[in-house]
Amino acid sequence: MKAFMTYENLIVTNHGKVALITLNRPKALNALSPDLTRELGDALDVLEADNATAAVVLTGSEKAFAAGADIKAMKDWSYMDVYKSDFITATWERITKFRKPTIAAVAGYALGGGCELAMMCDFIIAADNAKFGQPEITIGTIPGAGGTQRLTRLVGKSKAMEMVLTGRMMDATEAERAGLVTRIVPLDELIPDALKTAQKIASMSLPITLMAKEAVNSAYEMTLNEGIHFERRLFHSTFATEDQKEGMNAFSEKRPPVFKDQ
Numbered sequence: 001m002k003a004f005m006t007y008e009n010l011i012v013t014n015h016g017k018v019a020l021i022t023l024n025r026p027k028a029l030n031a032l033s034p035d036l037t038r039e040l041g042d043a044l045d046v047l048e049a050d051n052a053t054a055a056v057v058l059t060g061s062e063k064a065f066a067a068g069a070d071i072k073a074m075k076d077w078s079y080m081d082v083y084k085s086d087f088i089t090a091t092w093e094r095i096t097k098f099r100k101p102t103i104a105a106v107a108g109y110a111l112g113g114g115c116e117l118a119m120m121c122d123f124i125i126a127a128d129n130a131k132f133g134q135p136e137i138t139i140g141t142i143p144g145a146g147g148t149q150r151l152t153r154l155v156g157k158s159k160a161m162e163m164v165l166t167g168r169m170m171d172a173t174e175a176e177r178a179g180l181v182t183r184i185v186p187l188d189e190l191i192p193d194a195l196k197t198a199q200k201i202a203s204m205s206l207p208i209t210l211m212a213k214e215a216v217n218s219a220y221e222m223t224l225n226e227g228i229h230f231e232r233r234l235f236h237s238t239f240a241t242e243d244q245k246e247g248m249n250a251f252s253e254k255r256p257p258v259f260k261d262q
């Protein structure tokens with residue numbers, strides 16, 4: 001029994017399943033407590049192990065994707081408590097190790113750890129009421145789950161620096177213009193749109209999808225030359241799969257492909 005979230009395989013395509021994880025701690029605006037993040041990590045482990053799950057959508061409520069780490073839970077922690085805790089390193093970062101595609105469907109506040117969690121997903125679709133920010137400076141700390149690094153890579157130094165130093169929030173329009181979110185949709189279309197996008201991804205060959213995700217992510221870790229070399233090796237290896245043969249034969253025969261994840 002999950003206390004702070006629900007997760008379910010909502011859509012079964014003719015090929016793969018799409019899972020929807022909903023953070024469900026509405027009274028605290030989905031503040032990310034150690035228990036909540038542990039549950040999230042556990043759910044991801046289950047979905048990773050499930051061969052049929054092909055993509056995951058992570059969402060919160062209409063008012064808050066997540067308003068950050070649980071300030072009340074951590075306010076009295078000592079240096080040693082926070083240093084020794086696996087709160088951020090071992091639990092939150094499980095989402096960054098998750099190999100299948102993840103979409104953050106953000107409505108309302110995505111602040112502090114909430115913004116960091118959304119940025120750990122592969123991309124963000126925002127509702128028109130979404131608000132993003134790294135307000136840690138206003139409570140005497142700094143982002144500790146990748147905010148200074150991922151936000152800077154996504155929106156550039158100037159905007160990231162201003163947001164981290166002032167705690168200013170970005171609305172959905174600014175977030176889209178800055179490249180933090182892929183698109184904005186009306187609030188009531190957020191989940192259908194995110195699920196439809198995940199469903200599209202789930203209709204592809206899973207191993208090829210994993211390679212594509214790995215290749216894009218390598219752009220953050222490697223030099224351009226290393227990244228291009230890595231991409232080429234992965235491209236070559238797609239030709240060792242049955243799904244590459246099926247995809248290209250289906251195109252030639254003017255029919256939809258039937259991928260077998262092989």
Ligand SMILES: CC(C)(O)CC(=O)SCCNC(=O)CCNC(=O)[C@H](O)C(C)(C)COP(=O)(O)OP(=O)(O)OC[C@H]1O[C@@H](n2cnc3c(N)ncnc32)[C@H](O)[C@@H]1OP(=O)(O)O
Nearest residue numbers: 027028029031067068069070071072112113135143144145
């Ligand atoms: C992960 C790290 C390392 O990067 C660190 C962090 O994430 S630190 C946390 C960063 N986040 C914040 O500083 C945001 C804190 N929240 C707010 O500023 C406001 O709640 C708000 C602007 C998001 C919404 O304001 P409002 O509509 O006025 O609602 P509230 O009455 O403030 O909140 C309702 C309810 O939720 C509780 N709440 C909200 N955020 C948190 C939080 N991060 N941790 C714990 N609890 C939170 C808030 O206390 C209220 O509960 P009650 O006091 O009414 O029981």
